[in-house]
Amino acid sequence: MSSRSTYHHGDLRQAVLSAALDVIATEGPSALSLRDLARRAGVSHAAPAHHFKDRAGLLTAVATEGFDLLAAALAQAKDLKDAGVRYVRFATEHPAHFQVMFQPDLHRPDDPELLAAKERAGAGLRAGIAGVPADGRGPDARLAGVAAWSLAHGFATLLLSHNLAGPIGEQDPEEVFRTLAGLLFTSDTAQPPQE
Structure with a gap:
């Protein structure tokens, strides 16, 4: 392979990002090496540094792409539960x-x-909270946002780490999440208790 062909790879940046996502998904982020990713992409070991400089730069690109994908997903949400799903x-x-x-x-x-x-992703999360009725008794919108994010993030983390296999069994995780969100965030405003 000539020196010229090792540096002209079509879309090297995307090829390295794709290879990085494969490594992260199977082995975790600690297994990433620019040299290994260059080998996987079929380019010289120095080529990925042209786009990312170093491992932190590559992981920054992965995180940026992730938040953009999340923002796009949240932009389609109809309400808070749908945003969580x-x-x-x-x-x-x-x-x-x-x-x-x-x-x-x-x-x-x-x-x-x-x-x-x-x-952009945060704006999508905040848009879901905007639909939660304010009843004058509950937490402010910011705290409601933290609660909603905590529920969705915690559920997703537990799901990805296979810690929910027993509790939810064969149930659809999205339906389970909708049920959980419904327990905590109702669309109707509860009346204060009568004394």
Whole structure:
């Protein structure tokens, strides 16, 4: 293979990202090596550094892509429950992204592109909270957002780590999540208890 052909790979950036996602999904982010990814992509060992500089740069790109995919998924949500279901679905369809996105020690958390992607995803989460009725007694919208995110993220994490196999068995995880969300977030406003 000539030097020229090792550096002209069509879409090297995407080829390396795809190879990285495969490694993360099967072996975890700690198994990533730019040299190994170059071998998998069929390019010289220095070629991935042209796009990502180093391992942290590559993982930053993975996290950024993940938050953009999550933002796109959440943009289609009809309400808070649907946003949670889409969050869980995103995690199960993109487990490698999900593993990296919420581990700031793996990537550059101050990267401008990553921050912008996180903001887009956050806006999708906040849009779901906007539909929760304010009854004057419950937590403010920000705390409701934390509760909703915690439920979706915790459920997705437990699902991906196979900790829900026993409790939910063969049930559809999305339907189980809808039920859980319904227990905590109702669409109707409860009346205060009568004294």
